[in-house]
Each structure stands twice: as C-alpha cells, then as structure tokens.
Amino acid sequence: MATPRPTGAEAPNPSPPLLKSPEAAERLAISPRKLWALTASGEIPSVRIGRNVRYADAHLDDYVAAQTRGGRS
Incomplete structure (x- = not known):
C-alpha cells in the first residue's frame, strides 16, 4: 500500500531554486565576469x-545588505 503524499499545510516548504550564474548576475545588475570575481x-x-x-537568493541578499551604506534610519 502506498503512503499518501502530504498536501496543503502538511507539505514541507520546498527550498527556493538556485540561480544560474547569468540569472544571479542579472539580479545583482552586474556582469557575469564581476560575479565570477x-x-x-x-x-x-x-x-x-x-x-x-x-x-542561493539568500546569499545574494546577504551580499547586497553588506554592500549597503548609509540609508535612512
């Protein structure tokens, strides 16, 4: 007998997809060469x-946060 698959609230949250290099570079508005560096x-x-x-999106967000200077309080 097959085990039922979880659905709705029971289903685990899938991790966000990982971005390819061109996608990550575009998200940061930098060249792929700069991303590699x-x-x-x-x-x-x-x-x-x-x-x-x-x-990972989270790593890109962390990089942007670390680069942010000043800002409004």
Whole structure:
C-alpha cells in the first residue's frame, strides 16, 4: 500500500531554486565576469553541483545588505 503524499499545510516548504550564474548576475545588475570575481574572492558564496555553479537568493541578499551604506534610519 502506498503512503499518501502530504498536501496543503502538511507539505514541507520546498527550498527556493538556485540561480544560474547569468540569472544571479542579472539580479545583482552586474556582469557575469564581476560575479565570477566576487565568487572567486569569497564575497559571494556559491553552490557547486558537479560542474555547475549556482547561487542561493539568500546569499545574494546577504551580499547586497553588506554592500549597503548609509540609508535612512
């Protein structure tokens, strides 16, 4: 007998999808080359899956927050 799959409120929240390099660069409004440089320097964490490199939204948000200066209180 098959186990029923959770639905609605019972279903676990899926993690947000990881972004490909061009998508992450576009989201940050920078070139893919600049994104690679920031990744190589460790300023933006990446996830390597085989030969593919992906970026989590949360890591991009953290980078933007760290770069934000001043602002209104």
